[in-house]
Amino acid sequence: MKTNINTTRDRRAFLKGLGVSLTLPMLESLGAASPAAAPKRLVVVGTYLGFHQSDFFPHQVGRDYGLSPVLEPLAGFRDEMSIFSGLDHRGRNGHEGWKAWMTGNGARSVSMDQLVADAVGDQTRFASLQLTCGRPPSGARLSHTREGVALPMIGRPSVLYQTLFRSGSDKARIDYLLNSNASVLDGVLDEAKSLRRRVSASDKRKMDEYLASVRDVEKKLQKQRAWLNRPTPKVDYTLPEFDPVAPDLSLECESIMYDLMALALTTDSTRVLTFLVPGWSQVFDINGRKLSAGYHGLSHHGNDPDKVAEYNLVGKEHVKRLSRFLDHLKAHRDADGQPLLNSTSVLFGSGMGDSNTHDNSNLPTLLAGGGWRHGSHHQIDREAGTRLLGDLYLTLMQRMGVKVDSFAGAKHNLNEALL
């Protein structure tokens, strides 16, 4: 039988021994230490194949809601999370619509996390990181640049680990490249200046455009060199011998990626993370039970109760991993002595509403951490048509310092629910 995922590593031992020795003080700004201080970090996690909505959303509204079996692993976090039902972008349906989860518009526009990365990104080595497990299903995308170009995602734990905690020879190479790039830019700057002297007035404008770009890149280069001179955090974490990138190992890959995300945050390597949790037709083995169909097949359960039950088992596995991640963040203290979770907004859910019919309305949405006013299930009246998922994004972005008044059709935020 397949090896039981739960015993692959001793989770408690890992938690206790989270070996992070930092030769670097946490780069927290010295602000107010009160719990209501604005969040500094954003994590967005979305499952590609969604959740069964009636087994995700509580059936009661307000504070005294019953937690569904799928969300049961989050029982210990009731006071540190909020659930929203009835929110979506009023956009296109289907797998195409999933791409719009963080952009709202579906085509050629920036995702919410990138706006946040623009605002807080230069305080860390990496402005943001985009992750997934293995190679995502074709067309699956989460983060997009301002031009609407989908950002590539790191799907291999070994690659993410290497990116975050570079080894010695890697560092030397990067050092060399950064230094020599500086001389490259010096050289081409001179070439351009010399050209500029000789060309006509209208041509000078184009050369000025080039010169301005070179100067800008030079500045960024200097920053990168400064970062390189800071010591890389040393961590004590053992990766498996082979990256678990085969589709039926994706739950294992998911666990490891969460571990590395926690390390990325605790070492302040980045403050913006997005994670696309994928799904294909892999057959899972959960707690010794082999499921009767592939994951994608289960998401098209046709309302067959047995299939829905298995679909929910997978959903619960995702939530378990989220819960462990929240545990890590809660256990770690920041420079002000507060749990890291209090200053980290974790947005969990999916860009898929009803996976059975490929409907993208009423998206599963759960917000944890971040110091918000938590504890309730907010049921938004979809028929009234006054609230959009973008309203929630506006709240998250504005509190992190993004100067934005509208996003994805939303023109007002959802502060009254969270502040």
Add this chain to the structure above:
Amino acid sequence: MKRRWIILVGWLLGTVLHGEAQTNAHEGLVQKYCMDCHSGKDPDGDMDLSGTLIDWQSPETVSRWETVHHMLETQEMPPDDEPQPTAEERQAMLDWLGNELTEHGKIGGTVPRRLNREEYENTIRDLFHDPDFAVSNAFPADDSAHGFDNVGEGLVLSPPLLAQYMELATQIADDILPPDSGPAVAKPQEYAMEPDGFTEDTGAGAAFSKDRFRLASSLNMANSAAWPARFEAAQSGVYRLSITAMPFQTDKMFYQKRQESLQLEVYARRSAEQVYDVFDKLRALASFEVDPEQALPQTFTCEVTLFKGEIFGLRWADGPAYSDGQVRAYSRTFLAERLTKNRRFYAAMLKLKGGRRGITQSEYYEEMNALIAGDDLDLKDSQLDALPQYWGGGLSDAPHNWIKAYVLEEMHRHGPALDVLSAEIEGPLSLVEDDESRARKARAALFLGDRPAEVADRDFVETVLRRFLSSAFRRPIDDDTLQEYVNLAMQGSERLEDGLHLAVRRALVSPQFLYRSLRPGVLDTSDLAARLSYFLTSSPPEESSSLEEVSAEVLERESLRLLQGERSVNFVRSFTGQWLGTRMLKDIMPDPRLLQFYDQDRRAMIAETELFFTEMLEENHPLVNFIDPDFSYRNANLNKIYGGDVQGSEMQRVALERGGKHGGVLGLASVMMATANGVDTQPILRGVWLLENVLGSPTPPPPADIPAIAPDTSGARSMREQLNAHRADVSCARCHNRIDPLGMALENFDPVGRWRDHYPVYTKPEDGAKRLKEEFYANKGPATRRGPAIDATGQLPDGTRLESVIDLKRYLVENMDLFTTCLTEKLLVFATGRPLSFGDRRVVEQIVHQLDPDQHGLRDLIVALVKSESFRTK
């Protein structure tokens, strides 16, 4: 239209030439509206328009009046709070000025333009002999200006883009001049897998069964094979692989007990991430004969080569094959065999069909058996006498997939099957060079060239850089720059390769590489060679080609050579994609109520456009064929658009009747689709498009506060009624008298280019939203009613009456100058990367004048353009 006006007005007002006084009319107008601010000691904006004598010979004067023309045209002048000329007065001034400037204006004005994305890719491919080079998807798209993405004004360089260029430069340099990583040493690994160490995926014909992995035989490996979930070769090398397998056969099998050995095959796969591969495209590694009689585990060992990152896959090669794209014949025989042996089986299959949504293979098998054993079957159904013909589709739609599910399940439970019990892999025992590193070494060798023994380091570096930089900067490198780069390469680097790496990185972000049209002054042979090559192939000049001198003969010879080469397809694709809008098609989703539209339909539409244009180029058909041709290119996918009964998916040349409704730029479905929004047609959009791209007389943009017209889909008001309303205002009518009749003439083409005589009206389904999805498949029943008849009639400003697009085509054929001028202008913008100056318009007139559209073709036009002063001027 405008051209005629200019000539007419100019003639009426009398020509103003070389220093003669402004005519009274214009002097009066300029005096009235401009002189208050633009005269005297300190004229506004330093623009002095006083004086009765205009010296058209002075470039400064010409330049000044070009600005005046621009200001008048955009209505920036006179300023809003000053008295405004009437529309007629403004037009009169513009026409007069336009006429003068066209006659006296200077030619040229291309600003430095950076390589656009396509040009950059093609340039790197040539420069480094790497036909597979491509920029990543994260690379930003280019902006267009004046309709094309190779115009200097639009090609902005932003800091993020420069950063990307730097990143790419490092990757490219790493490829041919990799850093010194020391000698490669084999680092052996060992990995053993039990059956649970193989990947399990549904759709997998291989299935995990108790303590073994049961293999099937499909060519599509997701349906048959086993591969390890965790192992990946860390280095390219030789690995020792052992597999333990045994046959599985029972008495309950459908098939006879197997006498011949079962063939176990091993293949190399690219990675563990990917589920889908087709076996006949993979590299075969080994093959074993499994003894069917021996019911004990048999172990096979082999040594195989795996390249870095690869894994191995196992398949039973010669079982009853199924669901193979290439081998449908095999499965058809198998199916026939099955059906003829058991009529109940076929009857059950027809009754159950694909089962319900989400049904598993195992459930399907059991339900089929229940039906076969029960008495609920219609054994007299006449369908049972003929084999199913339809073989494609998903599980719920295709007989061969239903059978696959049954048979695979049966083979898993009862045999025959080939079971894999365990596998072990060890290695690399020795290292090998993979194709990728071999190709890379070849590229590096081409870059470095030969190094004769006695050549000193610096001289060698200089030789390499002289060759490389001349190629990269697209002209023979000057000595000063060369020495600068050589110094850079020689200083501070221990290895020559590292020094060259640095030089390459700098060259690839130098303005001399990234930009064209950089040097001031007259275009020399290098400039022209590059301009010509990028125009007709979107690639840099080939090393072998050169222009020995700047002359008409050489330019003609070279352009013909490039047009005949295979790279001219880049020109066709890029130019038609932008001029005729086929690039936009990928973003348009036709309304499913119109028709079911697939990617291959879109591809066929684009292919028709490109093949048509290609033939116009290669055969040099008279230009009049752009409007009224007797041919086009179609395949079966386009039958749903054009009617017709073309067979097959290959594009074929079809004959058309001249004077008909299809064919030519006014009949192409791609154009009709690009000028609509996928749901409704928009006559104004189409009219504007025609004015801009066929008649060559674009209209200025509408005033800012005019809302778009929403089509009235209930059919209460016709499009014509809605358009007529806004022509009641004289200032709107000025442009709409030109736009509307053209757009209306095309109303017979629906948003995907099909001919229609009535507007569609969409019926609302009776039982609400749930039924709407049924409507999406138009072939499942009528979803539309006939709406009002289409009235495509109209009248052009010069009085010509149009009954339909056919009249419009006839009109254009009788006035070919309009189209020829337009096409020439478009080609000139594309070729020179600049908006046309007034002087350029003069050159365009001369080119058009030389051409007879009934005799001369596209090739003649392009050659004339290349030989013209506009093309030869920066």
